[in-house]
Amino acid sequence: GTSAARARSAVLEEQIREDPGRFRMLTGDRPTGRLHLGHYFGTLHNRVRLQDLGVETYVIIADYQVLTDRDVADTLTEHVEELVLDYLAIGVDPERSTIFTHSAIPALNQLMLPFLSLVSVAELSRNPTVKDEIAHSRQSAVSGLMFTYPVHQAADILFCKGNLVPVGQDQLPHLEITRTIARRFNDRYGNGGTVFPEPDALLSRAPLLLGTDGTKMSKSRRNAVALAADADETARLLKAAKTDSERHITYDPAGRPEVSSLLLLAALCQNRTPEEVADDIGSAGAAALKKTVTEAVNEYLAPLRARRAEYAQDRAYLHRTLREGNERARAVAETTLAQVRTAMKNHY
Ligand code: ATP
Ligand code: MG
Numbered sequence: 001g002t003s004a005a006r007a008r009s010a011v012l013e014e015q016i017r018e019d020p021g022r023f024r025m026l027t028g029d030r031p032t033g034r035l036h037l038g039h040y041f042g043t044l045h046n047r048v049r050l051q052d053l054g055v056e057t058y059v060i061i062a063d064y065q066v067l068t069d070r071d072v073a074d075t076l077t078e079h080v081e082e083l084v085l086d087y088l089a090i091g092v093d094p095e096r097s098t099i100f101t102h103s104a105i106p107a108l109n110q111l112m113l114p115f116l117s118l119v120s121v122a123e124l125s126r127n128p129t130v131k132d133e134i135a136h137s138r139q140s141a142v143s144g145l146m147f148t149y150p151v152h153q154a155a156d157i158l159f160c161k162g163n164l165v166p167v168g169q170d171q172l173p174h175l176e177i178t179r180t181i182a183r184r185f186n187d188r189y190g191n192g193g194t195v196f197p198e199p200d201a202l203l204s205r206a207p208l209l210l211g212t213d214g215t216k217m218s219k220s221r222r223n224a225v226a227l228a229a230d231a232d233e234t235a236r237l238l239k240a241a242k243t244d245s246e247r248h249i250t251y252d253p254a255g256r257p258e259v260s261s262l263l264l265l266a267a268l269c270q271n272r273t274p275e276e277v278a279d280d281i282g283s284a285g286a287a288a289l290k291k292t293v294t295e296a297v298n299e300y301l302a303p304l305r306a307r308r309a310e311y312a313q314d315r316a317y318l319h320r321t322l323r324e325g326n327e328r329a330r331a332v333a334e335t336t337l338a339q340v341r342t343a344m345k346n347h348y
Helices: 003-019 037-053 076-090 106-112 113-117 121-125 126-138 149-158 170-187 231-239 257-270 274-281 285-312 313-342
Strands: 024-029 055-062 097-101 162-168 201-202
Touching: 003 170, 003 201, 003 274, 024 037, 024 149, 037 055, 037 121, 037 257, 055 313, 076 097, 076 285, 076 313, 097 313, 106 113, 106 149, 106 170, 106 313, 113 170, 121 170, 126 149, 126 170, 149 170, 149 231, 162 231, 170 201, 170 313, 201 313, 231 257, 231 285, 257 285, 274 285
Parallel strands: 024 055, 024 162, 055 097, 162 201
Antiparallel strands: none
16 A cells, blocks of 8 residues: 555665665656646656666656547647657756657567466456546546556566656556566566566655645646646646635645645645645635745746746757667667567567
8 A cells, every 4th residue: 555655665765875776767657748746746756866866767658558549649749749848847868868658669568468468357457546547538438458558567667677666656556567467477487587576666755646626636637737837827727726714724634635735735846844834824824825835836847847948949859869768768678578588488
């Protein structure tokens, strides 16, 4: 569960500081729209921090996972470019991090076949995140691709032998499936050794940031503040955020989730604790809270938004970043696939 993952994350943080060279990080996003504050404080900020600490970093744009999403598929190129822009704006450095897409790496996708043979349909059906995503999807029928998303994700992580995955809380069940697949592959084909690591999730201080309606901030729920939004749009969205009728502002995540998530957001932007932010506001009420959060977010994002606008002017650089990332990822994937084929005695 989450508390075990939080405790494990604290241990990992220490190990990363001591020896970043032990870790290889893989994370990514589906190109379904602009990244938002939930992504940022849930995982993106950790990615950049770890990259800067010297952890080898791979960032996947999961474009094959939006094939079923018609309205997105028609404008896929734009969505991919928007995502690369977001990455560059937050400080992902293409010199040190490999940014790539599913569709450019055949050998990665080929790993999915043997991996599919290592999990049962019953195990996939139990995955609560897949259930949730299916419930929120606008489509009536669930495709086999969507159902097997966690197995595809195992291929994403294991193609580079990633052992560290900074994610939000909703991804913990997926990561459990990756760990199972790695373990079973090693048991069955490892010849007493280890082909794949069992990767760890790394949670941030905000593993589940709430959106303006009080449920998980999400691209598909219209409750998100995009990193690329301007200051006015941000103010408008946060002004409409759900709170409660209690005038005195306190940090109480279990009892007052909406107010607490806003306090946490301000705290993350200002490098303080949510309790400190709450104390400053005191009995000034929800309007004062929203004003504080809006100012904190806009101030924090201003340099990032400026960088994003600059990179948006340089399409050639965007394309080069992806081309070079894809080349690097392809070489890594081919090496891993060759190892897999040898381990499986070329039966695959
Ligand atoms: P979609 O609605 O298309 O599923 P999403 O907003 O849920 O989009 P994902 O692409 O599913 O975003 O998630 C990308 C990464 O961001 C994952 O690691 C996920 O855990 C993390 N993440 C997304 N939303 C939040 C959130 N509200 N709080 C913390 N982490 C989040
Ligand atoms: Mg999601």
